[in-house]
Amino acid sequence: MNAIPQLLFDALSLGGIYAMAALGIALIFGVMKLVNFAHGEYIAFCVFALIVPSTDAVAVMFLGKAPAILLIPMLLLIGAVVAVASEFFVFRHVRNATPVAMMISSFALGFVIQNTLLLIYSSRPKAVSLWPELNQPVSIIGASIPLLQIIVIFTTLLVVVTLALLLKRTRIGLEMRAAAENFTMARLLGVRANVVITGAFALSGALAAAVALIMVTQTGVADIRMGGQIMLVAFIATVIGGLGSLPGAVAAGFLIGAASVILQGFLPLEARPFRDAFLYTLVIVSLLLRPDGLFAPRSTKPRV
Amino acid sequence: MAQTHKQKRLSAWSTPVLLIAILVVFTLLVTILGDKSLARMAAQTLIRVTFVVGLWIFVGNSGIVSFGHAGYMAIGAYCSAWLTLRPQMKGMFLPDLWPFLATAEWHVLPAAVVSGLLAAFIALISGAAILRLSGIAASIATFAFLAIVYTVYSSWEGVTGATSSVVGLTRYADQWVTLGWASVTVLAAAWYANSASGLALRASREDEVAADASGINMYRHRLISLVVSAFFTGVAGALFGHSLGVLNPNSFYLGVTFITLAMLVVGGIGSLTGAVMGVLILSIIIEALVRMERGLEIGEATYALPTGAQEIIIGIIMILVLILRPAGLTGGRELRLRIGGR
Numbered sequence: 339m340n341a342i343p344q345l346l347f348d349a350l351s352l353g354g355i356y357a358m359a360a361l362g363i364a365l366i367f368g369v370m371k372l373v374n375f376a377h378g379e380y381i382a383f384c385v386f387a388l389i390v391p392s393t394d395a396v397a398v399m400f401l402g403k404a405p406a407i408l409l410i411p412m413l414l415l416i417g418a419v420v421a422v423a424s425e426f427f428v429f430r431h432v433r434n435a436t437p438v439a440m441m442i443s444s445f446a447l448g449f450v451i452q453n454t455l456l457l458i459y460s461s462r463p464k465a466v467s468l469w470p471e472l473n474q475p476v477s478i479i480g481a482s483i484p485l486l487q488i489i490v491i492f493t494t495l496l497v498v499v500t501l502a503l504l505l506k507r508t509r510i511g512l513e514m515r516a517a518a519e520n521f522t523m524a525r526l527l528g529v530r531a532n533v534v535i536t537g538a539f540a541l542s543g544a545l546a547a548a549v550a551l552i553m554v555t556q557t558g559v560a561d562i563r564m565g566g567q568i569m570l571v572a573f574i575a576t577v578i579g580g581l582g583s584l585p586g587a588v589a590a591g592f593l594i595g596a597a598s599v600i601l602q603g604f605l606p607l608e609a610r611p612f613r614d615a616f617l618y619t620l621v622i623v624s625l626l627l628r629p630d631g632l633f634a635p636r637s638t639k640p641r642v
Numbered sequence: 643m644a645q646t647h648k649q650k651r652l653s654a655w656s657t658p659v660l661l662i663a664i665l666v667v668f669t670l671l672v673t674i675l676g677d678k679s680l681a682r683m684a685a686q687t688l689i690r691v692t693f694v695v696g697l698w699i700f701v702g703n704s705g706i707v708s709f710g711h712a713g714y715m716a717i718g719a720y721c722s723a724w725l726t727l728r729p730q731m732k733g734m735f736l737p738d739l740w741p742f743l744a745t746a747e748w749h750v751l752p753a754a755v756v757s758g759l760l761a762a763f764i765a766l767i768s769g770a771a772i773l774r775l776s777g778i779a780a781s782i783a784t785f786a787f788l789a790i791v792y793t794v795y796s797s798w799e800g801v802t803g804a805t806s807s808v809v810g811l812t813r814y815a816d817q818w819v820t821l822g823w824a825s826v827t828v829l830a831a832a833w834y835a836n837s838a839s840g841l842a843l844r845a846s847r848e849d850e851v852a853a854d855a856s857g858i859n860m861y862r863h864r865l866i867s868l869v870v871s872a873f874f875t876g877v878a879g880a881l882f883g884h885s886l887g888v889l890n891p892n893s894f895y896l897g898v899t900f901i902t903l904a905m906l907v908v909g910g911i912g913s914l915t916g917a918v919m920g921v922l923i924l925s926i927i928i929e930a931l932v933r934m935e936r937g938l939e940i941g942e943a944t945y946a947l948p949t950g951a952q953e954i955i956i957g958i959i960m961i962l963v964l965i966l967r968p969a970g971l972t973g974g975r976e977l978r979l980r981i982g983g984r
Contacts, residue, residue: 428965
């Protein structure tokens, strides 16, 4: 038995997915203090863009037929377009509202996207086979691990490193960091608000598309509800990590992934269906101990 | 001076009276003019009034958006089912109930009250932890609470029936019973909002720091309002179960959370009138859309909206209201009579 490396890889790959989703939410929160509940629906939208609109149980590939080299950039682009469009049509108009009103408008937008998908594709989960060969196990240090898990881990690393470089080395990155620190001041110093916010939404949407690709390959189903679950976890990760802190979001994403895999592995059998209840209890405990998050940036503390 | 104060108190009390009058007129109109399905819709609407006004007691006064109230609703609904279902049925479908509950066969009214009390008790425990947080962290924590309740109720096979529905509840919650509870809830909400605790809490909603500096213990008042609020959402849950006759954990998750928040936001979070009017307006729109989904005959042709269009339109209405009138349709104002001249 090689349970420990197996668990390690499970934790890293699950955490990687959570971390990418959390990054998408934290990016937007950083620039406009919007808690974007529609993020999960961006993921669902990208998943369903892969298949032909129909209500059948087995999906016919639409975009999914394209070779990977075309498919991946195309889907990332779709994710970015959806996110930017939602900013243009909804969030731009509530930018000056209270954070609560913005949060509820994103909740409403998510509801609209979800029900539009429901209308077109019906609520039945569909079997999708995208790159099934990636689920074949390979053995590493004695544990047999699906190739996909390794790809997920490397993709997460790649995304985090690219994003870090983008934020630290490019002008738009600098502007985004400035906007996250103090949006009003940044605007006074010549940062173009619309460019920064649109950029953040585009990146966030592309991240949602990446998560969508990974989830479809991993689970082999397209389900309307798949976005909701991951969004909830991603939110919690951004709050635990400290709202607005990007490294915090990534770290907390991995932390939740690890906690969930460990609970799954070590809880007694009869308590396992309640795993999520334990997980969310841990979340509340963590919030109580560190209300501002584990890695809170200084700018989130309100000044009197 | 004392005179104007008295007048203000009196005129504040005219709000719940007017709102209850509106609810009574609504119920009478539906009962007289409508058919059976419309009467059922009225009962559902009044249950939503009970729920949303209960939710408002916390959200409206504290300013913290709660995503967790559907959880208190689930707790109330299942508690009432445990207390009122016939013991033979419980033995068959819910075999792991504690002996006391397994043999209980209560009258529906005390069962509804106890269901509310259980929800309030859970609110006391969960709120004691969650309300130490503030702002968005508190909202996310209420979301975590909802997810906990949902996970427990949809996995605890022998006690809640898990994802297979609990059936056979007496369907006593018609439009008159629900009208009674909705009125009680409106009265209680007005009483709380005008009580010392409610006023202190609203002061903290407007300015946390200033309220803190004036010696208001924000945590305590938030907890009090959450407990009161959870009692009525628990009762709304019990009524919900006894109106449909069927319980399923999925009825108490994101769908109901969204639609009730939508009603509160469309009406206006800031006022009790907003909470009641939001429910009435959106419920009427939903009913109209549902009928349009079934098909509308104009001349010889039948026009029907595609199924599911109703949710999309509700979402769009909500976004438009948020963009055009961020404080909701009532804009935080109350419906009230001016008693005595100025």
